[in-house]
């Protein structure tokens with residue numbers, strides 16, 4: 001039977017975190033052996049300080065690093081962030097500094113690894129859109145991965161937790177190509193499930209202490225959820241996350257693909273919850289992003305109603321600082337420019353929301369159609 005641990009923790013004080021993380025490892029004692037090399041893979045989406053709840057909190061990563069070192073293993077820490085920051089070494093250095101990773105790795109004497117400089121391994125895929133999957137060599141140079149996601153909403157995938165965190169194993173610009181090829185949430189879910197076929201984390205521990213709802217993963221509401229969730233079955237873990245945030249599991253394509261490929265447990269009756277009671281951890285007022293409404297509409301109908309039911313990115317010119325990060329990132333080249341401002345050609349946009357992820361000034365907002373607002377009202381009445 002799959003097991004998912006839920007712990008309550010409402011702050012990032014190191015002593016408290018160490019106690020909680022020790023508890024997690026007591027639930028899953030076999031995941032690390034002495035003398036192994038273990039990669040800790042936080043969510044380092046883009047260069048935001050810890051208090052903005054975009055990236056996994058550095059003290060959370062530190063507490064896990066300390067525990068893994070105490071078990072006699074060698075720790076490496078790394079992630080491949082959103083595209084432009086990996087183009088130049090000094091930019092990844094800046095990301096490590098801003099997110100607090102540089103400080104904790106220096107203090108804990110562990111290695112920070114840059115996926116962009118480490119080469120890739122190629123895997124065949126039967127999917128005719130992308131045909132191959134490229135993952136960072138680093139994932140295969142270690143003995144095991146402990147994934148440390150942040151609990152947040154996500155404008156493309158509705159939420160980001162255990163499985164989505166593995167997307168960062170694809171280095172740099174290659175991620176942008178996959179966004180172009182897997183251009184809707186269902187295709188993207190299938191791609192994520194294929195990554196999980198290739199590589200499974202030994203353990204996933206979600207930083208759900210302070211997370212984000214609404215228009216995540218960058219511009220949503222910062223919320224104190226006060227939760228740490230962990231499992232050696234990342235699919236079961238995400239199924240439990242859905243239950244906690246009020247997302248109907250049967251409408252989540254990611255879980256469907258993972259269940260079809262037998263990658264983990266999605267049936268709550270077959271998942272043992274340890275630690276806190278699931279009922280006491282449900283977030284009743286969790287605000288889901290607009291994309292989740294599309295999960296209730298079959299893809300063929302959504303395609304027909306595309307002029308009526310839509311949501312899309314829009315650039316707020318009053319906030320835009322013309323830093324060009326979105327322009328450089330956009331996999332569809334849908335962002336246009338003149339000397340004074342940028343705009344999005346919505347006919348070319350594939351709604352991957354990479355622009356929203358990389359914008360340091362929260363200038364990319366989500367626009368929704370009247371039809372979409374109507375679907376939201378109908379869904380709330382269900």
Ligand code: SF4
Nearest residue numbers: 330349350352353355
């Ligand atoms: S404009 Fe934004 S959402 Fe649209 S394709 Fe470009 S990066 Fe993706």
Ligand code: SF4
Nearest residue numbers: 320321323324326359
């Ligand atoms: S929208 Fe954001 S990322 Fe794009 S140019 Fe403006 S400030 Fe930079």
